[in-house]
Amino acid sequence: MSVDQVAVLGVGMHPWGKWGRNFVEYGVAAAQDALADAGIDWRDVGFVAGADTMRNGYPGYVAGATFAQALGWTGIPVTSAYGACASGAMALDAARQRILSGMCEVALVVGADTTPKGFLKPNKGERGDDPDWLRFRLLGMTNPAYFAMWARRRIDLFGASSDDFAQVKIKNARHGLNNPYARYRKEVTAEAIAASPTVSSPLRLLDICATSDGGAAVVLTSMEYARKHLSSSAGSADPLVKVAAISTVTPTFPNTILEMPNFATDSAAGISRPERGFKQAIGDSAYAQAGLGPDDVDVAEVYDLSTALELDWYEDLGFCGVGEAEKILRDGVTTLGGRLPVNLSGGLACFGEAVPAQALAQVCELTWQLRGTAKGAQAENAKVGITANQGLFGHGSSVILTR
Amino acid sequence: MSKAKLPAVEGWFTMSPSDDTPRPVGADPVALIGTRCTESGTYFFPPERVMSRAPGFSGSELVEVELSTRGRLWSYTDAQYQPPEPFEAPTDPYEPFCLAAVELETEQLVVLGQVVAGVGIEDLVVGMEMELVLGTLYEDEDTEYTMWKWRPVAETTAGGEA
Numbered sequence: 106m107s108v109d110q111v112a113v114l115g116v117g118m119h120p121w122g123k124w125g126r127n128f129v130e131y132g133v134a135a136a137q138d139a140l141a142d143a144g145i146d147w148r149d150v151g152f153v154a155g156a157d158t159m160r161n162g163y164p165g166y167v168a169g170a171t172f173a174q175a176l177g178w179t180g181i182p183v184t185s186a187y188g189a190c191a192s193g194a195m196a197l198d199a200a201r202q203r204i205l206s207g208m209c210e211v212a213l214v215v216g217a218d219t220t221p222k223g224f225l226k227p228n229k230g231e232r233g234d235d236p237d238w239l240r241f242r243l244l245g246m247t248n249p250a251y252f253a254m255w256a257r258r259r260i261d262l263f264g265a266s267s268d269d270f271a272q273v274k275i276k277n278a279r280h281g282l283n284n285p286y287a288r289y290r291k292e293v294t295a296e297a298i299a300a301s302p303t304v305s306s307p308l309r310l311l312d313i314c315a316t317s318d319g320g321a322a323v324v325l326t327s328m329e330y331a332r333k334h335l336s337s338s339a340g341s342a343d344p345l346v347k348v349a350a351i352s353t354v355t356p357t358f359p360n361t362i363l364e365m366p367n368f369a370t371d372s373a374a375g376i377s378r379p380e381r382g383f384k385q386a387i388g389d390s391a392y393a394q395a396g397l398g399p400d401d402v403d404v405a406e407v408y409d410l411s412t413a414l415e416l417d418w419y420e421d422l423g424f425c426g427v428g429e430a431e432k433i434l435r436d437g438v439t440t441l442g443g444r445l446p447v448n449l450s451g452g453l454a455c456f457g458e459a460v461p462a463q464a465l466a467q468v469c470e471l472t473w474q475l476r477g478t479a480k481g482a483q484a485e486n487a488k489v490g491i492t493a494n495q496g497l498f499g500h501g502s503s504v505i506l507t508r
Numbered sequence: 509m510s511k512a513k514l515p516a517v518e519g520w521f522t523m524s525p526s527d528d529t530p531r532p533v534g535a536d537p538v539a540l541i542g543t544r545c546t547e548s549g550t551y552f553f554p555p556e557r558v559m560s561r562a563p564g565f566s567g568s569e570l571v572e573v574e575l576s577t578r579g580r581l582w583s584y585t586d587a588q589y590q591p592p593e594p595f596e597a598p599t600d601p602y603e604p605f606c607l608a609a610v611e612l613e614t615e616q617l618v619v620l621g622q623v624v625a626g627v628g629i630e631d632l633v634v635g636m637e638m639e640l641v642l643g644t645l646y647e648d649e650d651t652e653y654t655m656w657k658w659r660p661v662a663e664t665t666a667g668g669e670a
Binding site: 226229233238239244245246250253254261304305307308361371372373374375 | 549585588609619634635
């Protein structure tokens with residue numbers, strides 16, 4: 106089931122940090138950078154898709170219109186998408202559909218967030234019918250507690266160690282050293298990680314990503330528009346990067362891996378487990394759309410909410426067999442210079458999570474990697490890149506870019 | 509004056525002795541309440557009461573069942589920092605607690621729960637047998653809010669020899 110491609114004509118980001126300003130400001134800055142990168146005037150955009158943020162009141166829930174208004178109303182249609190960490194990919198998919206259906210030629214996708222200090226938590230109020238509220242109230246189950254449960258499984262099933270997890274952080278910190286968009290740009294030692302306090306055993310503070318402010322934007326166009334545009338005007342889209350796949354699949358019943366914010370897994374007592382689990386299915390769908398497989402991938406941006414989770418992704422995306430992630434990490438396969446460098450941006454380890462911007466930031470980074478214009482760590486001659494992320498309530502995404 | 513005991517969440521677990529439901533002799537004092545889709549045989553926890561979520565079984569009847577009160581530890585962690593609101597810390601100052609994900613054999617599902625106070629990370633091992641007990645989530649002036657908790661089954665706790 107190969108799907109037609111659309112072009113990534115421009116990308117832009119506002120640096121990640123803890124700036125404490127309105128999220129709209131980051132989104133607008135990223136959008137303007139993406140438009141400039143594409144060499145496209147805002148008035149030529151035919152559709153805006155915004156990735157929503159829960160933490161910024163009404164404007165956050167209607168991000169598409171919020172950004173369209175901030176950039177100056179032009180009368181174009183908008184949509185807003187919420188899919189937790191996959192929000193950006195859902196917005197991107199909406200834009201792709203508009204283009205592939207012929208309803209517009211140029212679409213702008215924007216995600217931005219402002220996050221408070223500390224654990225991500227539900228909005229205020231008594232909400233006894235909201236599982237996200239209930240898991241804090243009844244269990245005290247924070248996001249890192251779920252990450253820790255999964256990390257413990259790696260230790261138990263595959264003999265992974267805290268030092269393996271630390272090696273992910275060390276690698277990503279090195280990758281992000283010179284990335285101007287990254288929030289944390291310094292080397293981290295195994296000693297510093299081991300000395301950082303335990304948050305939820307076995308994960309320490311430096312194993313877990315922070316929460317950040319940031320914004321990212323992508324300009325998508327039809328392939329035909331991109332070719333005409335590039336032959337007649339400026340812009341930075343050389344070589345032209347294409348979207349070969351956007352996967353936003355949901356789990357298949359019974360989903361027997363514990364998902365945030367659930368109290369329990371589905372039961373496999375009556376209906377047998379699907380052959381491929383949820384996270385594997387996210388990548389499977391992307392590969393199927395692109396007509397590509399794990400062996401074709403040159404570079405990847407995966408969601409390292411925790412160091413251990415990056416290792417899960419290696420296996421879920423088929424970069425190695427189950428239980429082999431620690432080995433390919435230690436062999437340098439996923440480090441700059443290796444066969445398949447992962448998180449050359451520095452990943453969430455260097456960025457911290459700005460939820461609605463994150464899936465788009467991954468696309469920005471891979472676009473630069475495929476163009477060969479990354480300002481930080483740059484892969485050599487990468488032709489195919491894949492992203493992966495996951496969020497609450499059965500959301501996840503994977504995007505494949507090619508050139 | 510002793511405090512009233514109320515479940516921290518309504519309809520998710522039985523609570524003895526204040527629970528009025530007649531209970532079989534020898535039954536555990538606390539059990540999770542789930543529902544079972546009679547046609548597919550799948551279970552739901554928290555109890556699904558609207559419609560079976562098993563695709564293709566939307567017309568199936570859902571019956572209320574008590575879930576197994578013992579299972580094997582699937583994974584575990586702890587909360588070294590106080591979780592944010594709406595969590596209510598039972599003690600001041602805050603005391604870290606463990607969290608367990610326990611796999612129930614009959615139901616073939618994994619259920620989360622806090623681990624009873626006094627059990628530390630070093631006492632837990634994946635695969636060990638755990639049992640459900642009634643515990644206190646938090647208290648206010650006149651009410652104790654109860655909650656299910658997991659506890660290692662005595663025979664399999666580390667206890668020094670393991």
